[in-house]
């Protein structure tokens with residue numbers, strides 16, 4: 001199975017358009033230790049020719065352009081992108097669907113909750129319903145992904161709920177402390193190549209590590225995990241925002257109940273941060289925080305990172 005990181009940054013990308021924090025400034029100055037990153041998405045293929053996108057970022061047009069695996073090769077209208085799987089309805093994960101407009105066949109997978117959100121926004125009908133089939137995912141039910149002709153792609157996903165929050169733009173203040181969030185709002189994926197049996201986990205948003213999740217991830221060959229913030233109050237302390245990571249539905253990398261601590265002892269062979277916010281110091285190759293995560297066995301993903309599993 002081949003995995004390509006199309007985008008490693010969180011919503012807004014790195015550098016975020018309105019961010020003048022030193023992290024972002026260094027990226028704009030082409031500092032080689034501060035590589036820009038587009039918004040989070042990966043592409044996965046079992047056969048090297050048909051690819052599945054996990055989330056569709058607003059930067060998808062650029063991501064396709066920069067990754068020749070996603071270029072058309074066959075006739076005048078073609079795409080290696082055969083399916084898209086959505087893990088939530090964040091702008092950084094669904095807005096890129098608009099780049100896939102016109103009459104190109106593909107399958108679109110998401111929970112009922114996320115597909116309902118798309119259905120309620122008619123702009124997404126630019127994905128011509130005659131060509132793009134929307135296929136509901138059910139929690140804890142494994143699915144063999146299909147290309148639009150109905151052929152198996154050789155990739156099985158099992159979606160499961162993780163702690164999280166409804167997308168920012170769907171928050172309902174009147175619905176109690178978690179803004180009307182339901183389990184289907186934030187899913188993670190167990191992804192298996194049906195031919196080889198190799199598998200990995202994709203967890204780009206996660207607010208906490210309950211025992212059940214830790215048990216599931218224990219011993220995994222590869223986990224991509226939410227790397228949004230270094231510390232919970234990072235944006236507040238920097239004066240760039242009023243929200244904590246917890247408020248946004250993300251556990252933070254450092255701290256007692258942070259991700260480094262949560263994975264300590266889980267025996268995961270390869271641990272990769274993705275969905276990294278423009279303020280997070282682990283983005284910088286030369287930061288002490290980067291050294292700390294690498295010391296703990298983590299990798300910080302970057303656009304174009306390729307993994308063969």
Ligand code: MLT
Pocket residue numbers: 010011012090091092168169205248249
């Ligand atoms: C998030 O991951 O918290 C969201 O992408 C934030 C946003 O929509 O800006």
Ligand code: MN
Pocket residue numbers: 010011090092093275
């Ligand atoms: Mn996001």
